[in-house]
Amino acid sequence: MLSRSSDAVLPAGSLVLITGVNGLLGGKMADQLLQLGYRVRGVVRDSKKAQWLQERFDEAYGVGKFEVVEVPKMQVAGALDGVVKGCSGMLHLVSDISWGPDPNLVITNSKALVLEGMRAAATEPGLRRFVYTSSAAAAMQMRFNEVFDLGPDAWNTASVERALAPPPYTPERAFDVYAASKVQCEQAVWDFVSTQRPRFEANTVLPDFVTGPSLDVARQGLGPTAHVLGALWTGDESFRFLPPHYMVDTGDVGLLHVGALLHPDFKGERVFGYAHRKTWTDWIQRLRAMYPEHKFPDPPENEGQDLSNVIGRPRAESLLKWLGQPGWRPMEESMKEAFDVIAAKYGI
Incomplete structure (x- = not known):
């Protein structure tokens, strides 16, 4: 059961803007904020695709608590000026997730999206x-x-160097281009705060491999990781391209954003969404126990582990506890909900 602390920066009833609200994470954050008594204005590129979300939230929380605004091109100068009016907070999720290999397209588009969001936010005094x-x-x-x-x-920095290397821009460069876009966009956030000195406090959230349930599986699926999870289930070897790292539940990612928005002590912080160490070796062992009738591929040989000590991990977890959750959601719970969806799609 989520709970709003009495020392939350934004009082109940405040209006929060969420860009990309119809996505896996955006929808989750909107639902969490509505549960806590906030109003939400969601920005989408196509309002028809978000009509189901409007209907869902109207039924659950009452008419007038949630609204959808269509902005087809959020990177255009002035595109968000009108929709940010009256908002007390903003969760800016949209980015270029085309997984294209050309940095001149992906990075340029992503930076335009984040900077236009920040510029618009700075125009709203409240x-x-x-x-x-x-x-x-x-x-x-x-x-x-x-x-x-x-x-x-x-x-x-390694991905940035590889992403910005001279062409050809071949498909295998897509991950480095994506990573470089996130590096440069987040650095653009901190540069904006440093040079423009807006009235608002800014935080960033860095989730690792995200898995877990969506609000509506039929409409949202399992988000960006769905292909990798499906590949692991079907035996498609493409899942192996991801190295050992951490994972985090969808709902936990939402709460990290909500916490970073509301907690009075989080100012100018990078919030690390690294819940549990993850390897395919461990996951396949767990999945074989969960679904004994299904045949999973063998794990990569000598896979290794990510043994990094994530210094900000306990502080990030404190946000979950501040919002009424005991801590990180257990890895197996998140896995089971995701793979039950995958099993239903592909069959045992």
């Missing part, structure tokens, strides 16, 4: 908090079987 969805890809170091500290000053 807006007190801004939270940007970054990614673990912005901080990861790709160092395995090695104990080291991963702190708030960690940046994935």
Whole structure:
């Protein structure tokens, strides 16, 4: 049961803007904020695709608590100026997740989206908090079987260098381009705060591999990780491209954003959404126990582990506890809900 603390920065009834509200994470955050007594204005590129969300929230929380606004091109100058009016907080989720290999397209588009969001937020005098969805890809170091500290000053400079290397822009460069976009977008957030000195406090959230239930499986699926989970179930070898890292539940990611929006002590922080260490070796062992009738592929040989000591992990978990949750959601619970969806789709 979620609970709103009496020292929350934004009082009950405040209006919060969420960009990309019809996505896996955006819908989850909207639902959590509505549960806590806030109003939500959700920005989408196509309002027809979010009509189901309007109907769902109207029925659950009453008419007038949630609204959808259509902005087809959020990166255009002035596109968000009108929709940010009257908002006390903003969760900025939209980014270029096309997984294209050309950095000139992906990074440029992503930076335009984040900077237009920040510029618009700065025009609203009553807006007190801004939270940007970054990614673990912005901080990861790709160092395995090695104990080291991963702190708030960690940046994935290696992916930036590879992403910005001269063409050809071949498909295998897509991950580095995505990671580089997250590095440069998050750095743009902190540069904006430093140089423009807006009235609001800003935080960023860096979730690692996200899995778990969506609000509506039929309409939202399992989000960006659905292909990887499906590949693991069907035996498609493409799941192996992801190295050892951490994972986090969808709902926990939502709460980290909500907490970063509301907690009075979180100001100018990178919130690390690294709940549990994850390897395919461990996951396949757990999945074989969960679904004994299904045949899973063998794990990668000598896979190794991500042994990084994520310095900000306990502080991130404190946000969950502040909102009434005991801590990180257990990994197996999140896995089971996700793979029950995958099993229903593909069959045992």
